[in-house]
Amino acid sequence: MSDKSEQLKIRQPRPRGNAVTARDVARAAGVSLATVSRVLNGNPKVAPALREQVRRTAGLLGYTPHAAARALATQRSMAIGAIVPTLEDANFAIGIAALQRKVTSAGYTLLLASSNYDREEELRQVRALCSQGIAGLMLVGARHEQEVYDILSAKDIPFVNTWVIDTDRPCVGFDNREIGRVLAEYLLDLGHTEFGIIAQRTGESDRAAGRIAGIHQALKSRGAALPQEKLIERSHKIIDGQLALRELMSTAKRPTAVLCGTDMLAFGALIEARRLGLSVPEELSVAGINDTELAAHFSPALTTIRLSAEEIGERAAEFLLARANGEPGLRTTVVPFELIVRESTAPAPGAKPRPVKRGRRRT
Structure with missing residues (x-):
C-alpha cells in the first residue's frame, strides 16, 4: 500500500453519532x-444473547437509526405522535x-408537540410529525383543519381525537355537554x-363549548337563564379567573x-373572592372542572368535576397500538x-x- 493511501487511512475520522451506519x-x-437490521427493528426471532450484543455495540458506537428512513425501509414506524x-x-x-x-x-417512542391553541400551528406540527414516519397520532379535541385529516388519510396514519366525544372519527374522551349539565344541576339543586x-375561549376549545x-x-x-354578560371567556390561567x-x-x-371551566380558573375566582371580602361558600359558591391535585388542598377545598386524564392517555395508547x-x-x-x-x-x-350530600357522584 502506498504512503499516500496510508495517510488517507490515518486521516479518516472515526464515525460518530449519526455518521455511524448499520454496516x-x-x-x-x-x-x-441483516442481523443488525432485525435487532434494531424489534424482530423477536433473534436470540436474546445476539440481540444484546448488537444493541450494546450500537450503543458503544453511538449509532442512532434515522426514524423516517427506517420506517421507509421496513414499512413500519416505531414512533407514536x-x-x-x-x-x-x-x-x-x-x-x-x-x-x-x-x-x-x-x-x-413518543414524539410530542404543542399547538398553543393555534390550528395553523397544529397543522405545521402534524406535517412535521408525519415526516418522521409515525405509526399513529393523538390529537386533542375534534376541531382541526381539514388538511390535518387529509394528510393523515393520505399517509394512512391512524389517529384518535381525545378529551372529546367525536361521532365522526375515532375518539377517547368525556361527554363535555354532560359535564356542564351535571355541574349546573348540582348548583341548581342547592x-x-x-x-x-x-370559561376558556370556545373558539379555541370545543371542550369548553x-x-x-x-x-x-x-x-x-x-326555567333559569344566563345573561350574556354573565358568561366570560378568557384564557386558562389563574389571573384570568381573578379578572373574570x-x-x-x-x-x-x-x-x-360561579361555574368555572377549569380548576385553574376556579382558583383565580377563589383568590379574587377573598380579595373582594366575599365569604365562600356562604355568599358565593365556586366550582371547577378537572380535580387537579391542588383542588382538595385549597382553602376552601374546591368542588369540582374529576376527569381522569390518565385514563385518556392509556385508552388512546391502546387504540393507537392496536391500529399500528x-x-x-x-x-x-x-x-x-x-x-x-x-x-x-x-x-x-x-x-x-x-x-345534596358532600362526596362523589360518578357519571
Missing part, C-alpha cells in the same frame, strides 16, 4: 447486516405521561338561580354561584367523570335546597 455496527459486532394545545396544563401532562408509559412498554360562568352548552341546557330545564370574577361581581345583579398492529381498536371510548363535592359550594343565601 459499521455489523462489522464491530461480528454479525451480518401526540399534539396537545398547551404544555402548561397539568391535565394534559398527566395524560401524555400515561400515553408514553403505554407506548414505551410496547417498544415505541337553590342557586343567579349564575356566572368563567360543550360544557357551556350543557350548563345552558340545565338552566333552561329549570372581578367583572362578574361588578354587575348589577351579582351571581351567587393492524387491529381495529375500539372506535369510541367514553371515559366516565365524577362530581366531587367539597367546601367551596353551599346552598344559595336564603334558599331551600334539595338534599
